[in-house]
Amino acid sequence: MKTNPRIKFFCRSFDLRLYRLSKGLYESLGFPCVRLTDQTADGYFHTMLQDTDCDIAINVDEDCFLTNTDAVLALVEYAVENNIANIGCPDGGGYVPRGGNPLVTNPFFNILNLTLLREKYSKQAVKAFDYAACKQQMEADYPKDMLYEGRSYNFDNTDYEPYYPFFLWQAYNTRTLYLPSAQHADGWTTILYTPQGEEICRHTWLARFYSVPSFIVKHWQPNTGKQQARIDTIIDESYALVHKQRPVFTTKDEWAFGWNFVVRWLIKVPQRIAGWPKKLKRTLSKK
Secondary structure (H helix, E strand, O other): OOOOOOOEEEEOOOHHHHHHHHHHHOOHHOOOOOOOOOOOOOOOHHHHHHHHOOOEEEEEOOOEOOOOHHHHHHHHHHHHHOOOEEEEEEEEOOOHHHOOOOOOOEEEEEEHHHHHHOOOOOOHHHHHHOHHHHHHHHHHHHHHHHHHOOOOOOOOOOOOOOOOHHHHHHHHHOOOOEEEEEOOOOOOOEEEEEOOOOOOEOOOOOOOOOOOOOEEEEEEOOOOOOOOHHHHHHHHHEEEOOOOOOOOOHHHHHHHHHHHHHHHHHHEEEEEHHHHHHHHHHHHHOO
């Protein structure tokens, strides 16, 4: 690894407004910020790995708001010095509103040491990885302090999300630093911490409902409801914590947000329809 690794921020983004609000908390660091649109849930990791102008990828979701960039940079340094390939939040066991496999890090925030990952990575290697044969060892080696009392977790879960095969391969073949978390008072947002207890970021979840009219949301996922007010509150809190003013957008910005929203949906809907046969096959295979 280079003494001064080349760092880039990456964001898999659907909503341009959220991306701008999230990026506003870290763009002043001066590192390139790459917005990846219309990427599959696992494909954007492959895109990062193919970027040979980058040694360290800081992956930040558009509904993840950094509240301590100094802590992020300290973790980058720690990853380089200790040959750690991935730093992130367990997808199960920690305070995330889901019960996935804790060996997997949820990609709302990751520090990915691409230099280390490229030494072993290939799409074929990920596809060929036999998790069932390695699960017992991986579960035994997992840090038990990350399995919080009263939280659900499932080491048998291998396809909760499309990116699971990548992260299971990564967890076995390279080193991972799992970060502690807590639940915000709003009942949804995950607050992520360093191992020393410093807050890093806040991830709101449910960003897909941020710009969707409430009359649509109530038919789509009635147990969640409109999320914009809650997410806006987290954004305001995050900017206040770093003593920055939340961006004020112009009329031109608002037109760009609206146009981006239409374009993203025009692309997303056919993508989803095209993926239905594969999703149906996966569902039937579980029965």
